[in-house]
Amino acid sequence: MITNNKTVISQLLLLGLPIPPEHQHLFYALFLAMYLITVLGNLIIIILIILDSHLHMPMYLFLSNLSFSDLCFSSVTMPKLLQNMQSEDTSIPYTGCLTQMYFLMVFGDMESFLLVVMAYDRYVAICFPLHYTSIMSPKLCVCLMVFCWVLTMLYSMLHTLFLARLSFCENNLIPQFFCDISALLKLACSDTYINELMIFIMGGLVSVIPFSLIIVSYVKIVCSILQVSSTRVFHKVFSTCGSHLSVVSLFYGTIIALYIFPSANNSTVKDTVMAMMCTVVTPMLNPFIYSLRNRDIKEALKNVLCKKKISL
Ligand SMILES: *[C@@H]1O[C@H](CO)[C@@H](O)[C@H](O)[C@H]1NC(C)=O
Numbered sequence: 001m002i003t004n005n006k007t008v009i010s011q012l013l014l015l016g017l018p019i020p021p022e023h024q025h026l027f028y029a030l031f032l033a034m035y036l037i038t039v040l041g042n043l044i045i046i047i048l049i050i051l052d053s054h055l056h057m058p059m060y061l062f063l064s065n066l067s068f069s070d071l072c073f074s075s076v077t078m079p080k081l082l083q084n085m086q087s088e089d090t091s092i093p094y095t096g097c098l099t100q101m102y103f104l105m106v107f108g109d110m111e112s113f114l115l116v117v118m119a120y121d122r123y124v125a126i127c128f129p130l131h132y133t134s135i136m137s138p139k140l141c142v143c144l145m146v147f148c149w150v151l152t153m154l155y156s157m158l159h160t161l162f163l164a165r166l167s168f169c170e171n172n173l174i175p176q177f178f179c180d181i182s183a184l185l186k187l188a189c190s191d192t193y194i195n196e197l198m199i200f201i202m203g204g205l206v207s208v209i210p211f212s213l214i215i216v217s218y219v220k221i222v223c224s225i226l227q228v229s230s231t232r233v234f235h236k237v238f239s240t241c242g243s244h245l246s247v248v249s250l251f252y253g254t255i256i257a258l259y260i261f262p263s264a265n266n267s268t269v270k271d272t273v274m275a276m277m278c279t280v281v282t283p284m285l286n287p288f289i290y291s292l293r294n295r296d297i298k299e300a301l302k303n304v305l306c307k308k309k310i311s312l
Pocket of ligand 1: 046058061062064065068141142145
């Protein structure tokens with residue numbers, strides 16, 4: 001009986017952002033600008049790292065992976081948001097929704113795995129400076145990156161397959177500007193117990209373990225600086241870890257804020273602001289944090305621009 005009542009829905013509606021119509025154009029321009037800055041900033045970082053052979057070091061290869069991941073992360077949601085802000089029809093096919101959710105998870109988790117690998121890289125660079133090149137060999141770097149990409153793809157595939165089992169009924173309104181897994185679960189009319197359990201356990205694992213590993217690396221880094229306690233060493237450590245630490249704080253600051261701030265009064269607005277922070281603001285700021293604080297990147301940018309001038 002129950003199965004007869006279920007209609008298979010083929011489309012979902014994205015409610016989009018709670019923006020009053022008179023401000024629609026202003027926000028459209030703002031988001032378009034932010035998206036373009038994200039794409040441009042991350043592309044510049046990737047191109048610089050490919051072009052400049054001084055930057056062919058583990059730290060920068062990881063950084064170019066991070067930029068690639070940021071670029072894709074924001075490209076999964078922003079073009080659709082921009083398109084929806086301009087058109088009346090905000091529907092998205094069911095398969096499109098699952099695809100968007102899958103890639104969102106792939107690139108989002110990749111960011112958190114990359115931050116761990118980068119923290120480990122800084123830990124080796126500071127605590128074992130003499131063995132750095134032999135420990136962080138090109139082979140290990142490639143292995144680490146392949147491992148991270150495969151892990152995040154498998155993990156996201158698992159969630160997506162479990163979600164694809166669910167059936168959806170008449171209600172097809174997603175109160176977000178992208179296909180968010182928790183919003184989709186609320187719409188499902190079959191039992192979502194297993195999905196929720198999986199999100200709780202696996203989601204906990206992929207956020208708590210990376211975060212703890214980063215903390216452990218930094219505790220070890222701090223311990224090793226305290227043993228030396230010279231201002232020169234301190235300065236050097238700060239200049240090599242500063243950018244990474246800023247990106248980590250931005251990424252985990254957003255996530256922690258999401259859990260700490262009470263969602264009592266206006267949870268849709270809060271969810272939207274947080275989603276915006278994760279999908280738009282963080283990927284946009286990462287390249288700037290790295291390039292503004294980092295002498296090597298600035299140097300590389302200067303070199304590339306000067307070479308261009310000479311060849312012209
Ligand atoms: C990611 O890192 C690997 C291993 O260090 C490197 O070979 C590759 O070029 C990087 N990929 C991107 C897109 O930057």
